[in-house]
Amino acid sequence: MYNKETVYKELLNVMHEDNIKRDELLRNHLYTKLGGKADFFLTPTTYEEVQNIVKLSNKVDVPFTLLGNGSNLIVKDGGIRGIVLHLANFDEINTNDQQIVAQSGAAIIDVSRRALAERLSGLEFACGIPGTVGGALFMNAGAYGGEIKDVLDYCYVVDRHGELIKRTAADLELDYRHSNISENGDIVLEATFSLKPAEYDDIKAIMDDLTHKRESKQPLEYPSCGSVFKRPPGYFAGKLIQDSELQGTNFGGAEVSTKHAGFIVNKNNASAKDYISLIEHVQKTVKEKFDVELEREVRIIGEDLE
Ligand SMILES: Cc1cc2nc3c(=O)[nH]c(=O)nc-3n(C[C@H](O)[C@H](O)[C@H](O)COP(=O)(O)OP(=O)(O)OC[C@H]3O[C@@H](n4cnc5c(N)ncnc54)[C@H](O)[C@@H]3O)c2cc1C
Numbered sequence: 001m002y003n004k005e006t007v008y009k010e011l012l013n014v015m016h017e018d019n020i021k022r023d024e025l026l027r028n029h030l031y032t033k034l035g036g037k038a039d040f041f042l043t044p045t046t047y048e049e050v051q052n053i054v055k056l057s058n059k060v061d062v063p064f065t066l067l068g069n070g071s072n073l074i075v076k077d078g079g080i081r082g083i084v085l086h087l088a089n090f091d092e093i094n095t096n097d098q099q100i101v102a103q104s105g106a107a108i109i110d111v112s113r114r115a116l117a118e119r120l121s122g123l124e125f126a127c128g129i130p131g132t133v134g135g136a137l138f139m140n141a142g143a144y145g146g147e148i149k150d151v152l153d154y155c156y157v158v159d160r161h162g163e164l165i166k167r168t169a170a171d172l173e174l175d176y177r178h179s180n181i182s183e184n185g186d187i188v189l190e191a192t193f194s195l196k197p198a199e200y201d202d203i204k205a206i207m208d209d210l211t212h213k214r215e216s217k218q219p220l221e222y223p224s225c226g227s228v229f230k231r232p233p234g235y236f237a238g239k240l241i242q243d244s245e246l247q248g249t250n251f252g253g254a255e256v257s258t259k260h261a262g263f264i265v266n267k268n269n270a271s272a273k274d275y276i277s278l279i280e281h282v283q284k285t286v287k288e289k290f291d292v293e294l295e296r297e298v299r300i301i302g303e304d305l306e
Helices: 004-014 047-060 108-117 124-128 133-139 200-217 237-243 272-290
Strands: 020-025 037-042 064-067 073-075 080-086 093-096 099-103 152-158 164-168 187-194 224-227 254-256 263-266 299-301
Touching (some): 004 020, 004 037, 004 047, 047 064, 047 152, 047 187, 073 272, 093 108, 108 124, 108 133, 237 272, 254 272
Parallel strands (some): 064 080, 073 299
Antiparallel strands (some): 020 037, 093 099, 152 164, 224 263
């Protein structure tokens, strides 16, 4: 176990104290509004700082965790030991002919809006996905038939040794809601998307249609992590949950949404324990009724309360 004061002193050598928070309550940064504290919550301002944080983490043996917009993460009630890296300061979006270059902390929704403004097609599917560019690459985010894999050209990452390197889309082995970033420990810093010219009105019509579908079907009025489960081959998770009569089931303040069975909402100050127990209950019930394993799309990290 690392010494917190030693780590803090080391961190002051690599970044400004204003960008180092201690014991930061993570629920304030997460869509589910659940979860405990991070020992260190860092908001670096340069790529070099990110490289130095990784090198420091290797040197003093303190783990680090990436946090994007927190729209696909559940942090347990005991929080996260070590460093949480939040790349919100990297939010630039630039256009280069038919390419958009976006930093990892930019919202993928803003990138899709920029594409619209530039009359570039390909990112319409992302117009309602509430994650960052970094989180979208990590998850190979997708919706309504589109996914990051279709448009990503290459990205720059800091690898686990602290080196800044370029990775092509093929290097990331993008698959349904998966990339190899979870295995290789890369930190995405920026991504280049290749798009196609199209008429403004055509792009806008698709985005408006997808936004309407999302707003009419999803319980966006409550905190949640979006779809909790991946689509099991040959089934729809929401339909299985609905047919298991689980909608409205609640554990503490967490409830299986009555509007969209694939969502679990934090309706009334749920704990992460409530939310996770309800996820497990849904998995168990669907397995018993239909013999189908529901695999989580949402990632659960951190520690239980002691
Ligand atoms: C209401 C709602 C609707 C949603 N709809 C969709 C949808 O239609 N399609 C879809 O695919 N998803 C959807 N999601 C889930 C979520 O928005 C996506 O998975 C999104 O890509 C997560 O991005 P994030 O920045 O929030 O990542 P986070 O939740 O913060 O993190 C997710 C993972 O990415 C890692 N990560 C984050 N940033 C980086 C980085 N810079 N480098 C390396 N790793 C990083 C984190 O460590 C974590 O493991 C929805 C969620 C909500 C709440």
